[in-house]
Amino acid sequence: MRLLTDADLAQLLDKEIFHKISDAADSLGVECYVVGGYVRDLFLERPSNDIDVVVVGSGIEVADALRKSLGRKAHISVFRNFGTAQVKYKDIEVEFVGARKESYSHDSRKPVVEDGTLEDDQNRRDFTINALAVCLNKHRFGELVDPFGGIDDMYDGIIRTPLDPDITFSDDPLRMLRCIRFATQLNFFIDDDTFAALERNAERIRIISGERIQEELNKIMMTPTPSKGFVDLQRSGLLQIIIPELNVLDIVEKRNGRAHKNNFYHTLEVLDNVCRTSDNLWLRWGALMHDIGKPRSKRWDNSAGWTFHNHNFIGAKMVPDIFRRLKLPMDAKMKYVQKMVDLHMRPIVIADEEVTDSAVRRLLNDAGDDIDDLMKLCEADITSKNQVRKKCFLENFRMVREKITDLKEKDYKRLLQPCIDGNEIMEMFNLKPSREVGDLKQALKDAVLDNKVPNEREPLMRLLMEKAKKMGLKCGNS
Template identity: 55%
Template sequence: MNHAQALRHNIFKIISDAAQDLSMDSYVIGGFVRDYFLNRLDAKDIDIVAIGSGIELAEKVSEKLDNKPKVKIFKTYGTAMLRYDDIEIEFVGARKESYNEDSRNPIVENGTLEDDQNRRDFTINALALNLDKDNFGDLLDPFGGLSDLEKGIIKTPLDSDITYSDDPLRMMRAIRFATQLKFKIEEASLNAISKNKNRIKIITKERIVVELNKILESNKPSVGFKLLEKTGLLDFILPELTALKGIDEKEGQSHKDNFYHTLEVVDNISKTTDNLWLRWAALLHDIGKAPTKKFSKKVGWTFHGHEFVGSKMVYKLFKRLRMPLNDKMKFVQKMVLMSSRPIVLATEVTDSAVRRLVFDAGDYVDDLMTLCEADITTKNPKKFKKYHNNFKIVRDKIIEVEERDHVRNFQPPVSGEEIMKTFNLKPSKEIGIIKEAIKEAILEGVIPNEYESAHKLMIEKGKSLGLKTDKL
């Protein structure tokens, strides 16, 4: 079957010519071919397999291009890469692989196209198009990958057990593709993931997080997290989440399953934001509930302080997974810590409570409201409408209060330097007491957020502390 129309971009003819100059066969393989058959036509990377040296082919292609792009060579892997027309093109010599028990890095030998297709992770990624002049665009599909694409099935070209044991990252990739493409993982393949789940331990945390992020960035992340939980992989990667699973019952009182609730929240927020770190906040917003869960006859099940405990757990989780411990982690921590604040506020929307919310959340107040709205998972239509209406009132109040009082990223109208100068003070606790009094007065609405009122209060507060100034 010929698919030359997939190869209309002029780069394919240039690669074909370069391969002919080197008396080499070459093929497009993997994601580009898969996405062509899925009508996903915005390819940003292309994988080329050469029956020979991929590095030589890349250098020859660069020679033929007008702008002579720089070829990046990765000798360890026998691969080369160049950029052309905003497309990243990777070249590799066809190879066969064998594996050691304790590493996902294979022992590589030169091989045929068949060897190269055998080593691919899934049948849908083993599809190849010929770049030879006489067979340009011919499809090579030894494992029925095209049929699997049409049926929406993820399966491995060879024995799943061996495929996943050899390179356990493929288990994460299977789940990620199933999530992104809305495909089903073949039953034998899914069972092999469960069987080999403990092999995930040999994969670096950074590689695992790349796949986790892609699952989180999909339209419906819950698909991936349910598969991670079902296969047992989640226990190894995010045990904080699996700890939320299950419903306890005592004396006729039970609580919701916080694991499945969390996945609903993540799906909800994915409809309204592409912000990866806000999606992480949704995923982790209830992780403090497992360690804080208690039962008492008077009030039933409680999770007191779960937001505070959860925010502390975020740091440990990020550190363990070697995720960034910078402002992104701090953002997730803040969202988890404050995740219940607007819910409490929605019952009684006072100016002072809204000022405090804006003061504490700063630039992230809109993100916090988005998280709280996603946290409404009730199946009762009346309650659902009521909660959303309440949050709309809170959002409107935030705009009104912020326009009037300017407490987002609050800076006190009177500086510490002015307090020191006014009362002839050196650095001391009195400065902090006065600044705190001014801040509290503004947040409570006792005085407006302006210099004259704040200055007057500064004098009054200083006087009450027994401080003297020439102006008294």
Template identity: 50%
Template sequence: MNINLNQNKNLKLFKIISEVAGKNNQTVFIVGGYVRDLLMKRKTPTDIDFVTESNGIDLAKAVAHEINPKLKVSVFKNYGTAMFKHEGLDLEFVGARKESYAEHSRKPSVETGTLEDDQKRRDFTINALAISLNKENFGDLIDPFDGINDIKKKILRTPLEPSQTYSDDPLRMMRAIRFASTLNFKIEENSLKAIQQEAERIRIVSLERIMVEFNKIMLSEKPSLGLKLMEQTGLMQLIIPELTALKGIEEVEGQTHKDNFWHTLEVVDNICQNTGNLWLRWAALLHDIGKAPTKKFVDGTGWTFHGHEFLGSKMVKNIFYRLKLPLGADMKYVQKLVKLSSRPIALVDDGTSDSALRRLLFDAGEDLEDLFILNKADITTKNSSKQAKFKKNFEYVALKIKEVEEKDQVRNFQPPISGEEIMEMFNIQPGREIGILKEKVKEAILEGEIGNDKEEAKSFVIREGELLGLILQ
């Protein structure tokens, strides 16, 4: 089968590579994801991998020199690869190789091989496709494992025996699930069984590499496809056991609670319809994480999860730390949303005070809209009248908060009086009294005792300062 590359936007580049390889008596082929996505008529990636049956580094240098003698080539001798950038593309060249693996490492020992050897070592048949750039068969598809048929059937299958494939490089198990989620493919039955059997091998893979794949699942259109497969294969229990701890329904005295694991997956899918923000999706994934350790059956009340938001927000830091995820602003953002996740619904009552609304505004700050996106995603009831009622409740809270914000301006609160101004008023040096007075001003504004106004704040500070024994200058 010939792939007509004449209409391909990179045709000129492919012709240059073909000519340079021919002059140097080298073979050259496009391999991997670029070929797959080209055949699937998806947006082709900006990174293109090329394989030669001789020296990949030499070919990269020769091609780069032909394009522009000043082009910088990055060489990775240990891997026999070289790469350079050209017109927004990342071009990588490697010599064809065959690999063998030791039991406790996913780093293979490598030796020179043929294109067929190189295709055999690929993770899936859909990624083992190659297009020849050689003059005699330019554009020919080389597909030894019938990957094109697997694309048509939407199946993920390994070129070689699946257990060996996953045991050799256990990261391929996460890649299988990632491709299933992002491409909406099914993992072939034997391959799925092999992942279940080899799941424990994931422990030899660095968490940084695992999280790259996991975050791609989280950024897919419907992450539950991948998250369900992780649960089914046992990988979720090994990577984020706090999530699988939410599984199951208990019954006491005829009273049950919902399965919070499957509910969480629904919330994640719901939120993905309204945001591409990875960390907001993570907040949806972890919003109920504190329910397993706080679950309790109380006579006369039923199942309770008191304080699960507070405990959940504390658990977020431990999870991020263990998974080698960012511990700065992104983690704090997820913590904040988990902690506040139940607050808005508690404010639905007509009797809710303005101070409660001001406190939510103050605590949520610039993330208030994201909190509401999370709250709406959390509505997973299949009862349409209940669903409509919950959505109406959130709209009601949003309206009340808007009214309070317009009146009091406490969102992204900045004290109307600074510490320096307080020191000047009482002619004092920095000390604990400054912090006490600033905190009192904040509380007075949030409680509605004074407005968010400089003059009112000054008068309040004078009164409170005198109670602390300070003398106005």
């Protein structure tokens, strides 16, 4: 963070767009301020092209005056119901709103809005670091207005609400997620009183739509260390409402002196590990979801201790419900996350045993183009504190990767497609698309994958006839 004087701010705002806004506001005789995130990010030295402007008067009129002064390259969108307007010019977007004060009903986050002063407008802001305003009028250009000590909070790395946090969060519960998201993005801490209000008001999050929740979760996920946000979500009680399947991982059971690891904190460690190697949002979701099947699969075995057999398969089945509830996409992105969850144990099993061609071929066949992402997830999943064991696993994964590369070079896709396809099988045995056709295709594929027969027509045809005979099928050409 850098400390800026009013003169410094005036110099940083010495750009065409801000002088044009200043002229538009002065021509209409109204006060005008750049507010919120743009001002915050000047102090934090973060890039920002989205500019929010508050006008003590009509924001729409100032926006229209700005659009006229910028000429034909500027475009304006007016939202009269909300008293806002947006001007787009080159790669810049400026959002205008009239200063206002708000009041809320208990069952909605949509406020009743009235015209207000700059003070009213700053009072309604979510956090002190977002309640900063810099005047754009010519005679006060660059003057900072910071009524809640937002600069001090930024310097101290604190997220705090301007007014009573219980009122702030109860009025608009989405601010609870924004609170945690900002703390995660900026690597700040949440003020103690503010965090206590998160705990008291957690149930209010139920009135927020899945779309708004997932938008904030995705922003947390795309930070360098999303575990920080998920720990705050869990500690505040929000996680058990939003993703209870993840919250229940936070348990350690002990029996006969044998305990399993805390799978919640393990999951967060895996997530952070993935973030160091990939900026793929959906791989990060795969990391977050990879062990959600463990509570449902957990069993005690007197000889083996705690087991979690098939937790990958159970977890993959749980993914669609979570995505649907959070209004996350139900398309190929969800299926990709399912695949990551379902397959994340496979490379570990391969690496733990002899790394055979047939096992790696099957893995390649099932993972397809996502094999590299799957390997990143599996390597991230090695969180053992036993350095010898960890080194052994990573060395085995290195061998798996080498085998993958070797098989790719042999054009595995071509090799793994049996030269007798489903259409020919249906024609030979007078079958329609059915389970029998699928079983015959799979038998050929398994034989090729396991290197039992070469992918050549004659040996595959012999195998096909043997399998069909056992199934009671007769070739229509015989």
